[in-house]
Amino acid sequence: xxxxxxxxxxxxxxxxxxxxxxxxxxxxxxxxxxxxxxxxxxxxxxxxxxxxxxxxxxxxxxxxxxxxxxxxxxxxxxxxxxxxxxxxxxxxxxxxxxxxxxxxxxxxxxxxxxxxx
Amino acid sequence: xxxxxxxxxxxxxxxxxxxxxxxxxxxxxxxxxxxxxxxxxxxxxxxxxxxxxxxxxxxxxxxxxxxxxxxxxxxxxxxxxxxxxxxxxxxxxxxxxxxxxxxxxxxxxxxxxxxx
Numbered sequence: 001x002x003x004x005x006x007x008x009x010x011x012x013x014x015x016x017x018x019x020x021x022x023x024x025x026x027x028x029x030x031x032x033x034x035x036x037x038x039x040x041x042x043x044x045x046x047x048x049x050x051x052x053x054x055x056x057x058x059x060x061x062x063x064x065x066x067x068x069x070x071x072x073x074x075x076x077x078x079x080x081x082x083x084x085x086x087x088x089x090x091x092x093x094x095x096x097x098x099x100x101x102x103x104x105x106x107x108x109x110x111x112x113x114x115x116x117x
Numbered sequence: 118x119x120x121x122x123x124x125x126x127x128x129x130x131x132x133x134x135x136x137x138x139x140x141x142x143x144x145x146x147x148x149x150x151x152x153x154x155x156x157x158x159x160x161x162x163x164x165x166x167x168x169x170x171x172x173x174x175x176x177x178x179x180x181x182x183x184x185x186x187x188x189x190x191x192x193x194x195x196x197x198x199x200x201x202x203x204x205x206x207x208x209x210x211x212x213x214x215x216x217x218x219x220x221x222x223x224x225x226x227x228x229x230x231x232x233x
Contacts, residue, residue, distance in 0.1 A: 041225065042223030043206075090161075100149070100211070101210075101219060108160030108162070110158075110160050111159065
């Protein structure tokens with residue numbers, strides 16, 4: 001089954017802790033993305049990677065870190081520096097490095113809901 | 118300011134009825150417009166992608182229209198089904214720098230409930 005898998009589905013974090021969200025894809029896509037979704041706001045881009053061993057900050061990268069050591073994997077770490085980490089996190093991948101072009105289809109995972117307790 | 122506005126915010130219809138969702142944008146320079154369907158607690162799924170030259174595009178019971186002059190798009194759902202209950206999100210892509218890079222602006226979505 002080809003697709004993009006996020007884990008865990010639900011995650012609880014204590015204040016001051018770092019947590020890592022997993023994102024794996026077997027679609028052989030070069031580009032991968034992390035978005036955050038909050039009630040009353042559109043999806044906001046955290047980080048993206050267009051190729052292995054390279055990644056770029058999105059619009060709201062502060063308090064987050066990523067790595068792209070393998071084409072299939074793009075984990076996101078939510079650090080203690082992120083002041084409002086409670087949100088729904090979505091990972092996406094695309095065969096095209098520029099997600100904005102018309103021929104670039106984005107495939108999303110099922111999301112991870114992170115709650116700070 | 119680049120913005121995407123959707124209306125209505127929420128909508129309730131009876132199964133079998135048609136409905137139309139609206140998307141207005143102020144994004145410039147425009148590259149393309151997408152409609153996504155997002156079930157509660159799931160990731161978005163692409164329905165259509167439309168470029169400047171496309172007025173209408175269909176995907177099964179979903180038909181999207183685009184008027185690039187008025188910067189408006191609509192998503193029409195025909196013969197609604199219970200499984201159509203979801204959030205429908207309009208996303209507009211615009212050129213950042215001479216067509217070499219683009220950015221996506223996501224709308225807040227219209228929450229559609231289809232009742233039996």
